[in-house]
Amino acid sequence: MEDYIKRAEKVLTPNYRRQPVLLVRGSGSRLWDSAGKEYLDFGAGIASSNLGHSHPKVVAAIKDQADKLIHVSNLYYTEPQLELAELLVKNSALDQVFFCNSGTEANEAALKLARKYSRDKGKGGYEIISARNSFHGRTFGGLSATGQDKFWKGFEPLLPGFKFVDFGNLEQLKALVSKDTCAVLLEVVQGEGGVWPAPPGYLAGVRKICDENGALLMLDEVQTGMGRLGKLFGYEWAGVQPDVITLAKALGNGVPIGAMLARKDVAEVLQPGTHASTFGGNPLATAAALATLSVILQEKLPARAEKVGRYFAEKLDQLKESHAAVKEIRAVGLMLAAELKVAKCERVIDRMREQGFILNLTQGNVLRFLPALIIEEKEIDRMLSALDRELKVLDPEAK
Ligand SMILES: Cc1ncc(COP(=O)(O)O)c(C=O)c1O
Known part of the structure; x- marks a missing residue:
């Protein structure tokens, strides 16, 4: 060794x-x-x-797809990508999917989407509120939304427009949210922060505050999604309908893939050229994820x-x-x-x-x-x- x-x-x-x-x-x-x-x-x-x-079904799907076609760019349609998006949409409260390669990239897409949606819809605010003790990834967007300053050290300045509240505290959120807030980004259970579930009623309260202030509710389900919490998605426990969710980790059962799912009227601001990923949703990764999601649902x-x-x-x-x-x-x-x-x-x-x-x-x-x-x-x-x-x-x- x-x-x-x-x-x-x-x-x-x-x-x-x-x-x-x-x-x-x-x-x-x-x-x-x-x-x-x-x-x-x-x-x-x-x-x-x-x-x-x-898992034998994921291995078989990867082998089969590798024999047929490993990669083409997103300038073309491929079957596994479309089928995976259809299955995710059918089994979630969201309408459209952007594929990428990791959790931090899925959050990056969500953060960009929130700013663009706010601008395109005439609100214009660009502030994002997330929670202290949260973890949303290591790119500058994900890091700026991560409410743990130990991860920031040596990398400042971070992006402007990120604010934090205590996870579970609706009063703080109410006080901080403003016309400048374009989105609230939260985990359903703070994972990296030490496994802290959202208190009962918290996410429903956040949903209400978002609605009253024209802010998007974006849930980072990178760690909690794909069945881990006992529902396909963690937000199902809270009985709320998020505007955006982000997925990665278990989506491909270990094959690198991430996804951002959004409501149609929100997703539509991502017109051609606004956001992209070379490998995002490529045939090999989506074939693995399609097999994974199928097994999760069937079994x-x-x-x-x-x-x-x-x-x-x-x-x-x-x-x-x-x-x-x-x-x-x-x-x-x-x-x-x-x-x-x-x-x-x-x-x-x-x-x-x-x-x-x-x-x-x-x-x-x-x-x-x-x-x-x-x-x-x-x-x-x-x-x-x-x-x-x-x-x-x-x-x-x-x-
Ligand atoms: C909730 C959450 N969001 C985002 C990330 C970042 O994902 P990745 O490491 O795939 O970029 C993680 C990783 O632990 C996570 O737990």
Whole structure:
């Protein structure tokens, strides 16, 4: 492994804190490293491989499409792109789709759309309000909308016109929104920020404030979409109709693809030449995403995520009762977190990996569980009994 690390240090930019493991193969919720060691994956490539690794229907769709046509530009029509857009529209509250390659690009498209819509419709305001502790990506637009200044350091000045409110606080939003606001951009559950679900009634309240002020409601479903929260899209829980949503991560089950979906009268301001992406929605990526979405729908994976997620959350609640080291459990569907009371939680991730469990850590002390939606209850039990042992070691520090 040292040899790989040395080679990587030479040629890869040092912007990731990688774990010392070389992964070579995956199937379902399992991963294998170069030494043949098996892992149960509770990260799914950060909420991306919702069907599990190398799902046979996605693999077949990629192989079939690669044989036929990998890429042409958006100057032409292709079948998988059109079929994917039709399926997304049919299963969402939105009318039209712009395809891109990542979550930050989907948000970038939404931010540009909001400004253009405001100008074209004669309002003219260009301010965007998002939430503190949010995460919307790393391009200058996504970064400017991200309400965590640790990500801004060294990159200022950011774009003008971005303002922040506390997530869940309608009074602050009411006070900040003005004729200059063109959109409000929010996650349904703040993921990277530590798994903080929107409080009940919050998004409906935001919808009302947006309507009263002629601002678009744009929901970043990059992490929460595609069944993870127990519905195909997270906004379905809140019973609101957003004007724009953004998707990526699990849309292609690991194949890079992003999408921005919008109401027709909003989307129509994106006339030819206003926005574009060379690879956005190319045949290979959309064939993978079409297979992914078809499996999610056919196998009713959102309902499964809700059921298994409830089981997982109950088990985590029990774990909290027996460990001083656990501060709080937060969960919606298969997006779950155990916030710990101790520092330096990377050691938990390392110890769990050594025992064959891949976990994710966010905000330094929040264990985030984002398994494939096909994870089984007995696999959850196996991971939690290992975690139980690790937490026992940490408990004395928390007392
Ligand atoms: C809610 C949210 N939005 C946007 C992004 C950025 O997505 P990407 O890394 O694909 O650019 C992420 C990534 O974690 C995310 O969680």
